[in-house]
Amino acid sequence: MRGGPRVLGIVLAGGEGKRLSPLTQDRAKPAVPFGGNYRLIDFVLSNLVNGDIRQIAVLTQYKSHSLDRHITQTWRMSALLGNYVTPVPAQQRLGPRWYTGSADAIFQSLNLIYDERPDIVVVFGADHVYRMDPRQMIDQHLQTGAGVTIAGLRVPRRDATEFGVIDADAAGKVLGFLEKPADPPGLPDSPEESFASMGNYVFTTDALLEALRTDAADDSSVHDMGGSIMPMLADAGEAWVYDFSTNVVPGATERDHGYWRDVGTIDSYYDAHMDLVSVTPVFNLYNDRWPIYTLPPQLPPAKFVLGGRAEESMVSAGAIIGGGSVHTSVISPGARVERGARVEGSVVMDGVFIGEGAVVRRAILDKNAVVPAGARIGVDLDADRERYHVSAGGITVLGKGARALL
Structure with a gap:
């Protein structure tokens, strides 16, 4: 981000996506096609690039060939300006083992952070359909001085049991991070809603490094960003929540403002497609002020x-x-x-x-x-x-x- 902090983007794209089978039998979940021309990975990459984050590492693992090929053929940034989107396969830098969780994936790839020396590390998931300007989340992160800022989606409390849930006070400071709680905490300003974690995080680099090292030394940890790192930083008082409903994307309409879909199941994947085809679409792919990029096929x-x-x-x-x-x-x-x-x-x-x-x-x-x-x-x-x-x-x-x- 020109004139601001040095930002490195890390996209977690190693998920197997079992619930999306058979669409993931031959490809990684972020490589699953969507909306005719796109792959799921294109949505997060477009959000980061539109938000001026243009040094991005995509961590891959599971059946990654088509995903790696799509990234290298489609996401060619200007080398002259030092921009890149690069797939980073599991490298077994710490021994002969694969990633054991999303936190371990970053821990095994710390060379990326050491090489770039960023002030801020943005860690986003790779398999959701949405638009978001990450700069607004980064701005809040810098203002609060948090170690980590977690993107939170307002959902009805009755539906929050399927998510990682953020318990925060009225100012936005995170009091606890709960994985699929039976009784999700309500919001101070809306007791019948809860903050579901979107799987998008903004870290101060030092806080991320310290948390990853502490987690790696804990043999009882599952080494997961949501299940391990977020509770650790919440308990330390270093976590804040970012309310996704406040994010303003250029060209968004009242109908598709705040749209976010986890397409992790066949039914949710299907429903997200049906959102595209109404006369006034629930999610508008035609917003040219915040485009979703991909490589269109060379066809008539x-x-x-x-x-x-x-x-x-x-x-x-x-x-x-x-x-x-x-x-x-x-x-x-x-x-x-x-x-x-x-x-x-x-x-x-x-x-x-x-x-x-x-x-x-x-x-x-x-x-x-x-x-x-x-x-x-x-x-x-x-x-x-x-x-x-x-x-x-x-x-x-x-x-x-x-x-x-x-």
């Missing part, structure tokens, strides 16, 4: 022929709607919908083929999946459960490269 425009049509949908470059119909769906690059096929409320990824007369309803079709002519997906959930993965919310998933059965 989408084509609609033989009476093909799409309604309340997003259709990406290279897609051909050849006589079929698409309703309330996201169609990714290179997908094809043939004559008489009908796609309803679905997420169709790159290169998917949907044959003549096929029906796809409330489904997610992963990359290069094939739905042959006349096949039915999402029409009979009982039959689908015997053949495919069906989520708790009734979303049928056809895995990468899979072929639907007749």
Whole structure:
């Protein structure tokens, strides 16, 4: 950040994402496609880059090939200005072992901090869909003199049991950090709401280093940022909360202000896509004042022929709607919908083929999946459960490269 403190961004992108299976059977969770053109990693990287944080290390581990390739091909910053986004795989610098937790991932990568000598280290998660200006969080961090500032999302207390919960006083000082509490504490100004941790942290470098070293020496620790480091700094009186609802992003509308989605399950991933396709979207990808960056595919425009049509949908470059119909769906690059096929409320990824007369309803079709002519997906959930993965919310998933059965 020019004229301000030296800031290093670290993105934690080593998660396996088991709850998002089968979409994560062949790729890391942050590499899962989203919204037609994007990968989940693009959202956090866009927020950091738009916020003038342009020295960023992405810590990877699990099935990271497609993620590493996407970062190196897409996120090419100006070397002349000293900017970079670089994937950092697990290097086993401290012995022959992989990362044992998110805190251990940073501890094993302390060379990044020693090399850059930042004043501030911004540690963000890699698999959420949202817009955020991190500069405002950094400003609060500097004003309070905190060791760590934790981004907090206001959620109803009844829903907070699924999150790490921040117990803070009226000034924002953190009194405790609770992992999935049965009785979440309410907020001083809103007793029926709680602060859920977003997994985004701003550290003073010295505080981060001391906490990581203390944690590494504790054999009983799980070496996790939320489960280990945050409670430690909260108990030491060094943690403050940043209220995400106060974050102002250029170009945001009243409807999508404060939007944040954890897309860690098939149902939440599906719901986030449906947020994109309404006339007035709940999350607006078309905000050009705070763009979400990616590398668009080198493909011709989408084509609609033989009476093909799409309604309340997003259709990406290279897609051909050849006589079929698409309703309330996201169609990714290179997908094809043939004559008489009908796609309803679905997420169709790159290169998917949907044959003549096929029906796809409330489904997610992963990359290069094939739905042959006349096949039915999402029409009979009982039959689908015997053949495919069906989520708790009734979303049928056809895995990468899979072929639907007749």
